[in-house]
Amino acid sequence: MGVMIDGQYHAEDPGPDTTLNGVFERQKATIRSWITADGSSGFAPEPGRYHLYAAWNCPWAHRALLVRVFKGLEEAISVSYARPRRTKDGWVFDAEGEYADPLLGVTALHEVYARAGVPYTGRITVPLLWDRQTGQPVSNESADIVRMLSDAFPGPDLAPPDLREEIDAWNARIYAEVNNGVYRAGFARTQEAYDAAVIQLFATLDEIEAHLATHRWLCGDSFTEADLRLFPTLARFDVAYHYAFKCNIRRLMDYPNLWAYAREIYQMPGVARTVDFEIYKAGYFSPSELRNPLGIVPKGPMIDWNTPHGRG
Numbered sequence: 001m002g003v004m005i006d007g008q009y010h011a012e013d014p015g016p017d018t019t020l021n022g023v024f025e026r027q028k029a030t031i032r033s034w035i036t037a038d039g040s041s042g043f044a045p046e047p048g049r050y051h052l053y054a055a056w057n058c059p060w061a062h063r064a065l066l067v068r069v070f071k072g073l074e075e076a077i078s079v080s081y082a083r084p085r086r087t088k089d090g091w092v093f094d095a096e097g098e099y100a101d102p103l104l105g106v107t108a109l110h111e112v113y114a115r116a117g118v119p120y121t122g123r124i125t126v127p128l129l130w131d132r133q134t135g136q137p138v139s140n141e142s143a144d145i146v147r148m149l150s151d152a153f154p155g156p157d158l159a160p161p162d163l164r165e166e167i168d169a170w171n172a173r174i175y176a177e178v179n180n181g182v183y184r185a186g187f188a189r190t191q192e193a194y195d196a197a198v199i200q201l202f203a204t205l206d207e208i209e210a211h212l213a214t215h216r217w218l219c220g221d222s223f224t225e226a227d228l229r230l231f232p233t234l235a236r237f238d239v240a241y242h243y244a245f246k247c248n249i250r251r252l253m254d255y256p257n258l259w260a261y262a263r264e265i266y267q268m269p270g271v272a273r274t275v276d277f278e279i280y281k282a283g284y285f286s287p288s289e290l291r292n293p294l295g296i297v298p299k300g301p302m303i304d305w306n307t308p309h310g311r312g
């Protein structure tokens with residue numbers, strides 16, 4: 001996979017975003033327009049107007065797929081799914097079938113980024129929210145996509161004003177220590193960087209486990225954006241991160257509260273449609289010189305996410 005500079009795609013792999021200390025740092029997204037309820041931003045919440053570029057295995061794209069389900073936007077916002085294994089062209093599409101791009105018919109996501117009016121520089125990432133009306137990208141930042149779709153479209157408010165501060169506080173920690181924490185462990189290039197990431201990751205999971213002993217959700221009495229943003233990491237934990245990213249101090253299954261909580265979310269209407277464990281394995285065990293040179297995909301573990309969650 002390559003990188004785009006001033007709207008031109010370069011297929012040479014820029015390598016992981018790693019600092020001198022071997023610490024993985026995720027690049028910041030730069031396409032940050034916003035859909036608003038009143039349309040004053042130029043992007044009004046019109047059904048049929050927006051299209052999402054996603055990949056099943058990407059946890060950040062998973063956030064966008066989840067908000068689409070929770071807001072009842074599966075009809076209103078169409079999706080193109082890239083093939084789970086990236087190539088030197090990055091995220092790619094087939095000419096037809098489940099991994100085709102019905103919107104623009106591109107063969108690689110970089111062709112979509114190349115259409116941006118402001119020449120794009122950066123990595124070619126999913127999710128990317130696209131506006132059919134202007135023929136321009138709206139956002140390639142999943143956190144923004146979740147918040148703007150929840151705010152602008154009718155339906156349940158996933159970040160109610162009275163809980164927003166608390167939600168933002170959990171989001172910040174969960175992003176740094178859990179969502180991105182697994183990548184900091186998996187992409188670490190020194191023992192110290194790996195140790196720091198994995199220890200912090202499990203300290204935070206332990207804390208969430210304790211929180212869930214007395215609370216059904218992270219914030220308030222109902223499912224919020226904070227829960228939505230934790231879920232993609234939990235869904236990938238035992239099948240991918242535990243083994244592929246060496247996040248193996250404990251498994252999700254070893255946390256009674258967190259495991260039941262994850263199953264409750266998985267069993268909510270529509271959520272299972274956003275999950276594919278076999279694709280997670282294929283994606284995370286793709287050939288990688290550093291982590292999995294032969295690209296052999298493990299068979300297990302076999303986990304039943306439909307076991308009753310027993311949370312009342």
Ligand SMILES: N[C@@H](CCC(=O)N[C@@H](CS)C(=O)NCC(=O)O)C(=O)O
Pocket residue numbers: 001002026027028029057058059060061090123124125126127140141142143
């Ligand atoms: N800030 C972005 C990060 C998205 C991201 O890193 N996506 C990964 C897939 S999991 C990607 O597309 N990476 C391609 C690359 O880095 O070349 C977001 O949360 O939306």
